[in-house]
Amino acid sequence: MTTKYIFVTGGVVSSLGKGITASSLGKLLQARGLQVTMLKCDPYINVDPGTMNPFQHGEVFVTEDGAETDLDLGHYERFLNKEMHASNNFTAGKVYQTVLDRERRGDFLGTTVQVIPHITDEIKNRFRAAAKGADIAIIEIGGTVGDIESLPFMEAARQMGLEAGRENSLYVHVTLIPFIRASEELKTKPTQHSVQKLREIGIAPDVLVCRSEKPIDANMKAKLSMFCSVPKESVIEAPDVDSIYEVPMVFHKQGLDDQIMMLLRLRTQSKDLDSWTKVVDRLKHPKREVVVAMAGKYTDYKDAYKSVNEALVHGGIANEAKVKIRFLDTTDPKIGEQLDGVHGILVPGGFGDRGIEGKIRVAQIAREKKIPYFGLCLGLQIAVIEFSRNVLKLAGAHSTEFDQKTRYPVIDLLPEQKTVKDKGATMRLGTYECTLKKGSLSHKAYGTLQISERHRHRYEVNNKFRKLLEDAGLSIAGLHAPKNLVEIVELKDHPWYVACQFHPEFKGRPEAPHPLFRDFVAAMVERAESSPSRSAIHA
Ligand code: GLN
Numbered sequence: 001m002t003t004k005y006i007f008v009t010g011g012v013v014s015s016l017g018k019g020i021t022a023s024s025l026g027k028l029l030q031a032r033g034l035q036v037t038m039l040k041c042d043p044y045i046n047v048d049p050g051t052m053n054p055f056q057h058g059e060v061f062v063t064e065d066g067a068e069t070d071l072d073l074g075h076y077e078r079f080l081n082k083e084m085h086a087s088n089n090f091t092a093g094k095v096y097q098t099v100l101d102r103e104r105r106g107d108f109l110g111t112t113v114q115v116i117p118h119i120t121d122e123i124k125n126r127f128r129a130a131a132k133g134a135d136i137a138i139i140e141i142g143g144t145v146g147d148i149e150s151l152p153f154m155e156a157a158r159q160m161g162l163e164a165g166r167e168n169s170l171y172v173h174v175t176l177i178p179f180i181r182a183s184e185e186l187k188t189k190p191t192q193h194s195v196q197k198l199r200e201i202g203i204a205p206d207v208l209v210c211r212s213e214k215p216i217d218a219n220m221k222a223k224l225s226m227f228c229s230v231p232k233e234s235v236i237e238a239p240d241v242d243s244i245y246e247v248p249m250v251f252h253k254q255g256l257d258d259q260i261m262m263l264l265r266l267r268t269q270s271k272d273l274d275s276w277t278k279v280v281d282r283l284k285h286p287k288r289e290v291v292v293a294m295a296g297k298y299t300d301y302k303d304a305y306k307s308v309n310e311a312l313v314h315g316g317i318a319n320e321a322k323v324k325i326r327f328l329d330t331t332d333p334k335i336g337e338q339l340d341g342v343h344g345i346l347v348p349g350g351f352g353d354r355g356i357e358g359k360i361r362v363a364q365i366a367r368e369k370k371i372p373y374f375g376l377c378l379g380l381q382i383a384v385i386e387f388s389r390n391v392l393k394l395a396g397a398h399s400t401e402f403d404q405k406t407r408y409p410v411i412d413l414l415p416e417q418k419t420v421k422d423k424g425a426t427m428r429l430g431t432y433e434c435t436l437k438k439g440s441l442s443h444k445a446y447g448t449l450q451i452s453e454r455h456r457h458r459y460e461v462n463n464k465f466r467k468l469l470e471d472a473g474l475s476i477a478g479l480h481a482p483k484n485l486v487e488i489v490e491l492k493d494h495p496w497y498v499a500c501q502f503h504p505e506f507k508g509r510p511e512a513p514h515p516l517f518r519d520f521v522a523a524m525v526e527r528a529e530s531s532p533s534r535s536a537i538h539a
Pocket of ligand 1 (some may be wrong): 156348349350352353376377379401456457458459460
C-alpha cells in the first residue's frame with residue numbers, strides 16, 4: 001500500500017497537547033489494523049535536544065538506538081506500544097547541518113543553496129525515510145502556525161501533499177477555543193485566524209481538533225466548520241480529561257477514525273481497542289492509593305520526568321493502584337520531614353549537584369527505615385555514595401561529577417569518557433545488555449536473566465570499590481558483562497531496594513507496564529497495606 005501522510009500542526013498557542021493528539025490518532029489507526037509510524041519535527045537550531053535543560057522542552061527521551069529525542073517520542077512509544085528510532089525525530093538544526101555538510105562537499109556546485117528547494121527537499125527526504133514501510137505516517141510539526149521557525153517544515157508539508165496526492169495526505173490542525181469567563185462564551189476567532197494563517201502557507205486543514213475547557217456544542221461546531229471551511233464531522237472536540245490515555249476514546253466516540261479512514265479512502269475490517277479500553281478502565285477504577293516521594297531537581301516542572309511519571313502510572317495499572325507523586329524539595333536540610341506518609345522513594349536521573357545531599361539523605365532513610373527505594377541512573381549513583389559513606393564509613397565518598405577531589409571516588413567517569421570534548425551525543429547512550437543475578441529482585445521482576453535497557457549518562461560505579469560494597473551487603477544484581485559495568489544494585493535485608501544505572505522508564509508502556517516499576521509499586525502497596533495507618537486507602 002502507498003504510504004499515506006497525516007500532518008499535525010498547532011495553532012493559537014503552544015502546549016495544546018499536539019503530541020497526545022497525534023499519538024491518539026496513531027492508536028486509533030493502529031487499532032484499525034494499519035501499520036502506523038510517527039515523526040516529530042522540532043523547529044529549533046539545536047541538532048538534538050540532548051544539550052538542553054529540561055526546563056526548555058521537558059525530558060530528553062532516549063530511543064533504543066541511542067538518539068536523544070523530543071519527549072513526544074515517549075508518547076508515541078507508549079500509545080502505539082512500538083519502538084521509535086533516531087529517524088523519527090529531527091530538528092531544523094539537523095536539517096541545516098546535513099545541507100551545509102553537503103554544500104561543503106560540493107554536492108550543489110554551481111547553485112545557490114536556498115531554503116526552497118534545498119532545505120525543504122532535505123525535510124521531505126526525512127519524511128519519506130521515516131515513513132518507509134508504514135501504511136500511515138503521522139508527522140507532527142513542532143511550534144505554532146505563524147512562527148518564523150516552523151515555516152520550512154510547513155512548506156515541506158504542503159509540498160508533500162501535492163506530491164503524494166489528495167487521497168494520500170491529510171492535515172489536522174490542533175487549536176484552542178478559549179473560554180471568556182466574564183461573558184461566559186467560547187470564542188472561535190483565534191482559530192479562524194490560525195486557519196487563515198495556515199491557508200496563507202497553502203495548507204487547508206481537513207480536520208480541526210479543538211482544545212477547550214468547556215464542551216463545544218453543535219452550533220459552535222457549525223460556526224467553526226463554516227468559518228474554517230472544514231466539514232462539521234471533522235470538527236473534533238478535545239476537552240480536558242483526567243488521563244491522557246482516555247484521549248483515543250474521546251476521539252473515537254466522535255468518529256474521528258471513521259472520518260480519517262473515509263478522507264484517506266481506507267477500508268479495513270478490524271477495530272480492536274479492547275486492550276486499550278482495559279487499560280483505561282483499570283486506570284479509572286483503582287482499588288488503592290499509594291504515595292511515592294520523588295527526589296528530583298525540577299519540583300515544579302513535571303515534564304522534566306515525563307517518562308518516570310508515566311511508568312509509575314503503568315506500574316499503578318498493573319497493581320490496580322493510583323500512584324500519587326510527591327515531589328520533594330531536595331535542597332531542604334530537613335528533607336526527612338517531607339517523607340511523612342510516603343510508601344516509597346524514587347530518585348530519578350539528573351545532572352548537576354543541586355540537591356545532591358538531600359537525595360543522599362533520602363536514600364539513607366529508605367535503606368535504614370526499610371522504605372521501598374527505586375533509583376534511576378543518578379538514583380543508583382546516589383545509593384552507592386550513601387552506602388559508601390554510611391555503611392563502609394568512607395567519609396566524603398562521592399561521584400567525581402560533584403567532587404573531583406574526593407578521596408573515595410565511588411562513582412567515576414568511564415575511561416573513554418575522560419577524553420570526550422564535545423558535549424553533544426557523547427554520553428553512554430541507548431540500549432545495552434545486562435545479565436541479572438539469579439534470585440535477585442530484578443531477576444524476579446523480569447523473569448529472565450538477560451535483559452537490555454536504555455542509557456544516558458557519563459559516570460559509572462568505580463570497580464575499585466566493588467568488592468568492598470559487595471562484602472558489606474550491596475548486591476550487584478546486574479552487570480554489563482562485555483565492559484564489566486555495574487548496571488543494578490540491590491539490598492538484601494530490605495523489602496524492595498533496587499537501583500539501576502539505566503533508565504527503565506523509557507520502556508514502560510500502559511499495555512505492558514515495566515517489570516521494575518510494577519514491582520516497585522507492588523512493594524509500595526504492600527507497605528501501605530501492612531501498616532494501614534500510613535496508607536491512604538480509597539474506598
Ligand atoms: N549525571 C550522571 C551521569 O552523567 C547521571 C545521569 C543520569 O541520571 N541520566 O552519569
